Amino acid sequence: MAEAHQAVAFQFTITPEGIDLQLSYQALNQIYLSGVRSWKKRVSRMKNRVIKGVYPASPSSWLFVAIGILATMYMQSDPSMGLIAKIQQHLPLSLHVSLSSQGQTMVSALVFSTLLWLSLILALRFCLKLLLSYHYWMFEQHGRVSNTTKVWVTLMRLFSRKKPLLYSYQTSLPHLPVPGIQDTLSRYLESVRPLLTDSEFQQMTKLANEFESTLGHRLQRYLKLKALWATNYVSDWWEEYVYLRSRGPIMVNSNYYGMDFLYVTPTSVQAARAGNTITALMLYRRKVNREELTPSRVPGTVIPLCAAQCERMFNTTRTPGVETDVLLHWQDSEFVAVYHRGRYFRLWVYRAGRLLSPREIEYQIQRILDDSSPPFPGEEKLGALTAGDRIPWAQMRQQFFRSGLNKKSLDAIEKAAFFITLDDEEQGMKGDDPAGNLDRYAKSLLHGKCYDRWFDKSFSIIIYKNGKSGLNAEHSWADAPTVAHLWEYTLATDAFQLGYTEEGHCKGEVDLSLPPPQRLVWEISPEVQTQVCSSLAVAQALADDVDCHVFPFRDFGKGRIKKCRISPDAFIQISLQLAYFRDRGGFCLTYEASMTRLFREGRTETVRSCSKDSSAFVRALESGQETEEECRRLFRLASEKHQNLYRMAMTGAGIDRHLFCLYVVSKYLGVDSPFLHKVLSEPWRLSTSQTPVQQLELFDLKNNPDYISLGGGFGPVADDGYGVSYIIVGEDLINFHVSSKHSCSETDSHRFGAQIQKALQDIMTLLSAGAKSSSSSKGSNQPQSKKLL
Structure with missing residues (x-):
């Protein structure tokens, strides 16, 4: 294919006179510039490691410590209490030979300054971790803040004055504590009381008491051992057993969606909307890579939230396995994968180390839209493999996608920064049936045609024919707030920062010498096509069963x-x-x-x-036997109870993750618990x-x-x-x-x-x-x- 030859940096043939080498200097220049970009990213990562490694201090603070130590020594004082002299005695023999006594003292003082600086950093980080471990501020009543919390707020503001990088707080965040087993069981029984009859509640209480007195404490010991060893005693098991080991379709059951603006579509030009959206996403990725994003915080406070989920946002895919899936993440990717009318394309968004302008990406997208070539046999509905059951997809991938053209094309999708679908439908609220249109819009984003999305990608962007957009995200790598942050940034950057011309096109100039997007080539065997049809049937039945309703209140x-x-x-x-x-x-x-x-x-x-409080309010309101004043009192009790439950969940005193981990431990030990089995099957x-x-x-x-x-x-x-x-x-x-x-x-x-x-x-x-x-x-x-x- 013609576009394949443009990627070749040099050609050679063997002749009787020897090797005839023909260099393409333009291609070699592209390789050179891409390498420069790659090295710039490595240098930036190294710089960020140093900055966040010493946070809440700064690298320049070492200079102040060193100057302070040297100044006190100049004043005939020894701030080290003899340690500098001991360091001098243990300097390498080569330094004793090459340096004067004064030089040796200077080197010893600098070594002492560095050790003192590192000790101060460790002390500051320990203090920050203690501050971030304090959660009682969340339970303070409005207007009745304790003196302890007031002091804590002051100290947190002092520690937060320096602008942090995205991951600056990571090593200072506390570990998730393991709740007491008796506390979890009592809270669990309280939570199910309004759902059970008296006899059912007595039976559940009996099971809980038997579990605590027999198996519970044994499982709890293993869990506490894991909490001492692991960074988080829940997250790896949650990702593995709740998401990656699920063998059913991830479409509908796991993946979720995000919508565009309600009333506004910035442009009706499909290629232009794709150009700005791709640009905004790549700018966000650049901020993540450079750690320029401000760490997310608890709203209205300076309390940071863990940013670990951002690490696998881009260049990530979920690959199927027979027993469990695996999340694969690549450090970088200079292209995105695009689907349009049954064809797959690789679209390079960088050239010579430079991110293409929105107008250039629009130009490339338009070339895909104008491409009239038909899909390869079996290509059009290939994405259905990612929408159906996981085991058949794993078997097909293992047998037919491990080599040749299929592997190269599959790699192009899986290693892409993200996935783009150029949908040939129109969606949105406007029209003769706004309410019904919103419902259809939601269903389209949730599952589409069941074959025109790649559900394994960390997220896929859908651009509709009328310029409306949306997002479908895979759930195992991160939770919705992380993706929502990305999507908000994308929508805002698209509409307010990048903008469009009066004709609805992206702004900027176009380099007409850009090579066209690369069409991915497949060799789909009859066996794979048969499985595609089976997976599509499973996915279509699931999609047709979903009833979606979206409404603004x-x-x-x-x-x-x-x-x-x-x-x-x-x-x-x-x-x-x-x-x-x-x-x-x-x-x-x-x-x-x-x-x-x-x-x-x-x-x-x-x-x-x-809760028992919320159910008491509902029963009182619906019975009509209580006064309005009593109903209001019950509502406020229910509201306070809900707020308290939410705070306890946020601060590590929840119920379900603890019981889930105890259940996992029981399975590893090969023991059965009727109580845990009943809890996890509800x-x-x-x-x-x-x-x-x-x-x-x-x-x-x-x-x-x-x-x-x-x-x-x-x-x-x-x-x-x-x-x-x-x-x-x-x-x-x-x-x-x-x-x-x-x-x-x-x-x-x-x-x-x-x-x-x-x-x-x-x-x-x-x-x-x-x-x-x-x-x-x-x-x-x-x-x-x-x-x-």
Whole structure:
């Protein structure tokens, strides 16, 4: 193929006169410049290792320590208390010969200064780790902050004055603690009490007590041993057994999606939207590689969160195995993989060590769109292998993709920075059926046609024909907040920094000498084509069963909720409990994802949102037998309980990760626990997650109210349950994503969405009535002159 020859740096032939060598100086220049870029990255990484290695100090602080030591020695004082003299005695013989006595003293002083500097750094890092291990600030009541927390806040601000790199805090973050087994069991029993009858609860209590008195403490000892040895006692097992060992399809079951702006599409030109989006993503990758991103923090505080999940964001793929999948990550990649109308392309986004301009990438994308060549036999639906069951895909990969053209093409996809699908459909809210269009938009991002995405990639970007975009992310390498941070940056950079011309094209100039994108070549055997059809059938059945409903709730947002002095998340979670009770006539085990990134390599913990307090409020409100004042009291108790559960999960005192790890230990030891088996087999019929808005400095919602994010969603966890994702945008909007399965006659995403809206409205009406009566009673107790003022 013609484009293949352009990648050849030199050619040679053997003649009777000898070897005839023909050099391509342009190609060699490209190799040279790419090498320069690679070495610049290595130097940058080495520099960053030094900077973050001495954080919270700086490399220049060594100079101040050395000058201080030399100055005190010049004043005839020995700050080392004799250590400098001892160091001088142990200097190498060559230095004794080549240096004068004064020179030897100088070298000894510099060695002592370096040792003192390193000791101070270790002391500072130890102090920072102690400060980051303090979590009681989270449980302080508003307006009643203890003196200990006040001192802690002051010290944290002092340590946070220096601008850190992305990974500066990593070694100072505390390790996730192992909760006491008795504490976990008591919290577990409390969490399931509203879900069980008296006899069922007595049986569960008996199982828990038997587990604690027999097997529990033995398993706990192994877990504590792991916690002493490993950086995080949960994360590696969570990644391995929850994600990578799953043998079913990851499409719908694991992967999740993120949407574009709700009301705005920056350009209707598909190639231009792809050009800016790819550029924004590569700029984000550059910030990650250079560690220029500011570490994420707990909102409203200086408390850093673990950034380890950023390491595998780009150049990463999940490869299938018969027993378990493996995550593969490459240090760098100068290209992306593109899919369009059944063909795969490799698109180089760097040339001569330079990132192509958005306009140049648009030009290259347009060349792909204009390419009319047909797919190779079996190529069009090849991506279905990543959408179906994992074992058949692993077997096909092992047998037919280990050599030849198939291996080269598969490597181009797996080693790409990320995956791009140029979709030939139009999506978005606009049209004759806005609500239905949003639902179809969600389904398209979640699974597409089941073969036009590469679900194994860390994330895939979808660019639709009308310029709308979206994201599909694989779940094993990171959690949604990390991907949401990336996607927010991409959308903001695309719309507000890169921008478009009046005609909707990317800005910048085009180098017309750019080689065309490289078409990937496949040799798909009949056996592989047969398996592609089987995997597609499995994936299509799963996709057709998903019922997605997306709706923006505009009646009120966090602004009005906060005026009621209620946590917005607690308000929504209790509303979901009320909605589910009305929808199904009872309560269920509810999963709310909470982060544990206050700890090193932390991922998530479960907040069991269905508590005895929330169920008491729902029953009181629905029975109609309690007064409004009593309902408000019960609601506030439920809200406080939920907030406390969320804080405990964030600070390492959750329930489910501890029990999960105990279960893994029991399997390694070959022992069975009826209690753990029952706990781990309980279905989460209501699985919920909040998508955080993190990049407020990039999204100026006051001046650009139309540029609001739709957030993202995921498939249902249980066959007879709901998946609910929500994003609180600005002060007056909450976007919801609801999913369920058509095959379950008891669930309906649209019906449940209507129940959510009604529950939110009913609870707000209840609280607003209380606020009015409270203000009127206060007014009636005041003198008339005060009321007039």
